[in-house]
Amino acid sequence: MGVFESMLHEGSHEQVVFCRNDAAGLKAIIAIHDTTLGPALGGCRMWHYETEEEALTDVLRLSRGMTYKAAAAGLNLGGGKAVIIGKRDQKSEELFRVFGRFIESLNGRYITAEDVGTSVHDMEYIFMETKYVTGVAPAHGGSGDPSPVTAFGVYQGMRATAKAAFGSESFKDKRIAIQGLGNVGKNLVRHLHEEGAKLTVTDIDEKRCNRIKEEYGCEVVTPDSIYDVDCDIFSPNALGAVINDDTIGRLKCKVVCGGSNNQLKEDRHGKELGERGILYAPDYVVNAGGLINVYVEMEGYVRDRALRMAGGIYQNTERVINISREQGIPTYEAADRFAEERIEKIGQIKKGFFGGI
Ligand code: NAD
Numbered sequence: 558m559g560v561f562e563s564m565l566h567e568g569s570h571e572q573v574v575f576c577r578n579d580a581a582g583l584k585a586i587i588a589i590h591d592t593t594l595g596p597a598l599g600g601c602r603m604w605h606y607e608t609e610e611e612a613l614t615d616v617l618r619l620s621r622g623m624t625y626k627a628a629a630a631g632l633n634l635g636g637g638k639a640v641i642i643g644k645r646d647q648k649s650e651e652l653f654r655v656f657g658r659f660i661e662s663l664n665g666r667y668i669t670a671e672d673v674g675t676s677v678h679d680m681e682y683i684f685m686e687t688k689y690v691t692g693v694a695p696a697h698g699g700s701g702d703p704s705p706v707t708a709f710g711v712y713q714g715m716r717a718t719a720k721a722a723f724g725s726e727s728f729k730d731k732r733i734a735i736q737g738l739g740n741v742g743k744n745l746v747r748h749l750h751e752e753g754a755k756l757t758v759t760d761i762d763e764k765r766c767n768r769i770k771e772e773y774g775c776e777v778v779t780p781d782s783i784y785d786v787d788c789d790i791f792s793p794n795a796l797g798a799v800i801n802d803d804t805i806g807r808l809k810c811k812v813v814c815g816g817s818n819n820q821l822k823e824d825r826h827g828k829e830l831g832e833r834g835i836l837y838a839p840d841y842v843v844n845a846g847g848l849i850n851v852y853v854e855m856e857g858y859v860r861d862r863a864l865r866m867a868g869g870i871y872q873n874t875e876r877v878i879n880i881s882r883e884q885g886i887p888t889y890e891a892a893d894r895f896a897e898e899r900i901e902k903i904g905q906i907k908k909g910f911f912g913g914i
Contacts, residue, residue: 560613567617568624571597572666576659581651583641586612587659587667588620590636593904596665597637598691598851599623600672601656601683605644616640622841623848628896629873630845632852637667645674653679657686665689670851691851700854700863703847707816708744710846710867715749715790715814717874718838722812723789728754732788734810736780737795738765741816741844745794746773759783760795784808791815798822800837805829814838827889831881839892842873 564570568590576585589597599620606612616638624636641656660669660683670692671680677699683690684697693699720726731754735742738760746769749756756775759782760766766777778786784807791810793799797819805826813820813835820840821827830837846867853863873895881891 558610563613563617567614568621570617570620573613573617574659574663574667576656578655581649581655582643582647583652583655584643585639585641585656585659586616587639587663588616588637589663589667590617590620590638591624591900592635592666593900593907594628594635595633596668596689597623597635598627598668598670598848599636599638600670600692601639601641601675601679602672603641603643603645603648603674603679606640606642609642612640612642624900625893625896626841626845626848627852628899629839629842629877629892630849631869631873631899632849634848634852638672639667639669641675648679650682653682654686657683657690660689661687663689668855691854695858698854698858700850700858700860702740703850704740705744706850706860706863706867707844707846708741708748709864710849710870711741711745711792711794711814711816711843712748713868713871714838714843714874715792715812717871718812718814718836718843718878719790721875721878722836728752730755731790732757732786733790733792734778734783734786734788735759735775736783736791736793736799736815737817738762738769739794742792742794743769745792745816746775750775757783757786757788793817793820800826800830802826805833808833808835810835812836812838814843815840816844818844821889824887824889828887831887836878837888838874839877839889842877842892842895843870845870845873 570590572589574587620636620638627634668689680693684693695701716726733754735758750773758775759780784804787809790812792815794816801822849866850863877892877895881888
């Protein structure tokens with residue numbers, strides 16, 4: 558498939574920029590999906606792609622996902638993403654600074670951030686060449702670790718989903734199975750424990766399990782048996798694609814709600830969850846706290862403001878569930894409609910306004 562055809566096939570992208578600098582060993586692609594709501598923001602992934610086509614497909618899909626996440630979170634941001642083709646040992650100051658200059662040349666249409674394979678340290682090099690970068694160190698006015706805000710947003714989304722599934726948003730005595738006790742998972746455990754939830758947890762890192770067990774008295778199970786836990790809510794906070802043909806029949810919960818990206822292996826698994834009577838809180842709606850955090854950073858970071866905005870994930874989740882119920886469609890599809898509707902409406906206002914001048 559040609560590049561222009563790929564842009565159309567993966568979601569009608571506005572612009573794709575190929576960046577090459579042999580002296581720095583840089584080969585990168587920046588994809589700007591949609592800037593109706595604002596500048597395209599999305600992380601920069603560094604990965605050893607087998608082929609250039611694979612890198613292009615990845616950046617096109619990820620940038621489209623960012624448009625939906627920002628729109629559903631109510632942010633004035635569009636969707637973008639960048640990929641640098643290379644291995645970790647190819648990282649250097651010159652590589653990230655050259656990449657920063659490419660970002661600068663887009664004059665704010667694309668804003669980058671940390672992602673898989675890149676770090677705060679790499680962002681600092683980019684920051685030397687452009688101000689269109691978020692997630693730099695707090696010493697430079699950055700927002701630092703976004704995970705507590707992400708976890709707070711997931712917790713709010715879970716409250717709204719519990720209200721819809723059980724008639725009450727209280728977690729008192731609800732059994733919740735948490736997969737993954739990393740930055741998001743451990744903060745989520747704290748919120749749920751404070752509310753009196755009964756927690757069963759797992760992680761492939763035994764030390765993390767022991768620490769959480771000691772601190773909160775949670776029950777610990779092996780990573781594979783988390784899917785079999787008899788619980789009210791299953792919360793994935795480790796990996797993507799955990800709702801798949803192998804796991805879906807094992808789930809005994811009534812709600813799936815967690816921070817992981819791309820929890821559904823395929824869209825049809827979202828439909829199947831609904832058919833099995835399990836209410837799925839769409840991942841990108843409930844895990845938008847990290848994006849909200851960097852958005853606040855762009856305005857001058859205030860943690861309380863980030864948390865207040867992440868509190869709005871409750872209402873966004875509630876709205877998505879209502880759309881799903883009103884229109885008789887799966888929740889993952891309702892989330893897309895919710896996002897598309899906002900882009901459409903705000904796009905109309907902008908067109909009307911500028912057309913009217
Ligand atoms: P993390 O790397 O800090 O934690 C992930 C945890 O999952 C680790 O403790 C790891 O040992 C564990 N894990 C890995 N494989 C596992 C398995 N098979 N079973 C059980 N545990 C396993 O990552 P994080 O920042 O907490 O993010 C968790 C998820 O949320 C990721 O999918 C991430 O993309 C997504 N997310 C994170 C943020 C954020 O702000 N950190 C924002 C949006 C989405």
